[in-house]
Amino acid sequence: KAGVTQTPRYLIKTRGQQVTLSCSPISGHRSVSWYQQTPGQGLQFLFEYFSETQRNKGNFPGRFSGRQFSNSRSEMNVSTLELGDSALYLCASSPWDGTTGVEQYFGPGTRLTVT
């Protein structure tokens, strides 16, 4: 099976702009989670979608939003970019189906730089 794919891999934006990142999960996986990774804060959970519904949300401002489509592909959007949003954004897919303790598989990430 193909792994998790994320596009684009690298992105440079200016403060105030908005950005949309895309994630295609492993075939058959319906759960998609998004994480922000920075050297100072480490891996922080943004949100998780399952069957087009947001199930969990981390502690991030409303500028960060996401959605999931019927084919399980997911997008996350960041509006009014700030310098502090510069980070590696990781998407992870999971075969979660209502059971517990299921592993997640990460994509290569999108490196966002805000100038």
Add this chain to the structure above:
Amino acid sequence: QQPVQSPQAVILREGEDAVINCSSSKALYSVHWYRQKHGEAPIFLMILLKGGEQKGHDKISASFNEKKQQSSLYLTASQLSYSGTYFCGTEIGYGGSQGNLIFGKGTKLSVKP
């Protein structure tokens, strides 16, 4: 709420052993372990569910002490390929919270020849 990992960094010679610890102040449902090499995505290693089980494959194993809300990752006879940053991800609560992993800040492991 973020789990605490220790040590923050460790340097080993090939063949040496290491233990990485992950502690939480919250009751845990499961603990996930991942390894990330520089510039790459985190790779899933193993998951431990509450119940105090121990798992392992090859020379990497882990334990989960439910009473202490602690998990330990054991790397024996380390190889150069073990180098990377190890993260524990903790799942608090029950199945409905799955996907909401709280990660520790990571332990950087360097294996030298």
